[in-house]
Amino acid sequence: MTHSNPSLRVLLSAEQIQARIRELGAQIDRDYPDGQVYLVAILKGACFFLADLARAIQRQTRIDFIGISSYGKGKTTSGEVKLTKDLDSSIEGADVLVVEDIVDTGITLNYLMHVLRQRRPRSLRIAALLDKPSRRVRPVDVAYVGFQIPDQFVVGFGLDYAENYRNLSDVCVLEETAAAPKP
Ligand code: IMP
Numbered sequence: 001m002t003h004s005n006p007s008l009r010v011l012l013s014a015e016q017i018q019a020r021i022r023e024l025g026a027q028i029d030r031d032y033p034d035g036q037v038y039l040v041a042i043l044k045g046a047c048f049f050l051a052d053l054a055r056a057i058q059r060q061t062r063i064d065f066i067g068i069s070s071y072g073k074g075k076t077t078s079g080e081v082k083l084t085k086d087l088d089s090s091i092e093g094a095d096v097l098v099v100e101d102i103v104d105t106g107i108t109l110n111y112l113m114h115v116l117r118q119r120r121p122r123s124l125r126i127a128a129l130l131d132k133p134s135r136r137v138r139p140v141d142v143a144y145v146g147f148q149i150p151d152q153f154v155v156g157f158g159l160d161y162a163e164n165y166r167n168l169s170d171v172c173v174l175e176e177t178a179a180a181p182k183p
Contacts, residue, residue: 025056
């Protein structure tokens, strides 16, 4: 599918992504104290990264999901963030690792970290598969970054454009062509 669509150019192959996730899992195993790592994935994009990262971590993990809306259907942010689905359990005293697909402006994670910090976890860190540092408008401290990428709109491995392309195994740049019209 990836290669038959002329508007998609592979930026990170499935193999590159999987190798990097294995490295991140090993690093997390080394860094964390004994006990459970409480993985909190941001819906929906981070689900693919979460599934692979959780299996790359040898420690005991717990998994939960949080829903945040900050983007519309297109490629630009509204700047507004709201919680659309809360966690199922308390994170008080837990070693929480927030799992995100991509850090762009930082607005989403800056807001989420503020919300989660108030719930008194023992530790609170972020793992993001992708980071676009040149786009940052709010500060975010990302402890585990898969890949830093340039300021290009990407899809695949959970990332969408108007809810499409999440199921690609590669991360691809979505190029502006007739096949990828603006909504
Ligand atoms: P931020 O609040 O600007 O950091 O945006 C984070 C969210 O924006 C991510 O979780 C994605 O849902 C979305 N996003 C940012 N850049 C991209 C991209 O290149 N492709 C797809 N979604 C993106």
